Amino acid sequence: xxxxxxxxxxxxxxxxxxxxxxxxxKSELVGxxxxxxxxPSLDIARRVxxxxxxxxxxxxxxxxxxxxxxxxxxIYNYGIRKYNKxxxxxxxxxxxxxxxxxxxxxxxxxxDYIFNxxxxxxxxxxxxxxxYNSKRVIEKCGFIYDGRLCKYKKLYxxxxxxxxxxxxxxxxxxxxxxxx
Ligand SMILES: CC(C)(COP(=O)(O)OP(=O)(O)OC[C@H]1O[C@@H](n2cnc3c(N)ncnc32)[C@H](O)[C@@H]1OP(=O)(O)O)[C@@H](O)C(=O)NCCC(=O)NCCS
Numbered sequence: 114x115x116x117x118x119x120x121x122x123x124x125x126x127x128x129x130x131x132x133x134x135x136x137x138x139k140s141e142l143v144g145x146x147x148x149x150x151x152x153p154s155l156d157i158a159r160r161v162x163x164x165x166x167x168x169x170x171x172x173x174x175x176x177x178x179x180x181x182x183x184x185x186x187x188i189y190n191y192g193i194r195k196y197n198k199x200x201x202x203x204x205x206x207x208x209x210x211x212x213x214x215x216x217x218x219x220x221x222x223x224x225d226y227i228f229n230x231x232x233x234x235x236x237x238x239x240x241x242x243x244x245y246n247s248k249r250v251i252e253k254c255g256f257i258y259d260g261r262l263c264k265y266k267k268l269y270x271x272x273x274x275x276x277x278x279x280x281x282x283x284x285x286x287x288x289x290x291x292x293x
Pocket of ligand 1 (some may be wrong): 142143144146147203204205206207210211212213214215216217218239240241244245246247249250
């Protein structure tokens with residue numbers, strides 16, 4: 114995978130990204146908002162990267178000006194809809210780089226890739242109901258609200274969270290592009 118945008122590059126993640134990934138994966142501001150426990154050490158960060166490489170569904174977001182991994186974006190080949198040709202997005206970013214529009218840029222690049230280069234018919238995305246940053250990114254990218262799944266997930270600390278889900282069909286995407 115290699116998608117070049119104005120400020121960011123989406124590419125395969127490698128073990129050379131370990132320190133950049135750990136820099137934010139250890140933060141309480143990141144994992145818990147996306148449903149995972151902060152990564153406790155550089156060694157575990159490497160193991161997480163190994164699992165991403167193996168699964169081939171989590172990609173690096175590199176800030177071109179700094180040649181640095183500042184986040185990841187995931188493209189899962191399944192969603193909450195139980196039929197084929199559905200994908201689901203996930204994402205997280207180093208808090209040092211929040212509120213610069215980087216994730217919105219990354220998600221838009223990946224949406225273009227998915228609807229132009231794969232056979233995906235419905236793209237889904239969701240966020241914990243209290244995660245306003247993520248909600249804004251999703252809205253800015255044109256996703257259409259589907260609804261709330263109450264008590265969607267039990268987090269690693271036992272908390273039950275509600276989640277809001279959104280989707281974009283290939284037809285929605287083509288309509289969006291016509292008005293861009
Ligand atoms: C969600 C996340 C990826 C956003 O990345 P980002 O690069 O900062 O996103 P952007 O800069 O493109 O957009 C952020 C938007 O949230 C808004 N925002 C930030 N804090 C907010 C708050 N407390 N309430 C409402 N909106 C808020 C910003 O103003 C901006 O919207 P705007 O352009 O309308 O002003 C990042 O916050 C993150 O990694 N969070 C932790 C992990 C996570 O939540 N992952 C998503 C799981 S679904």
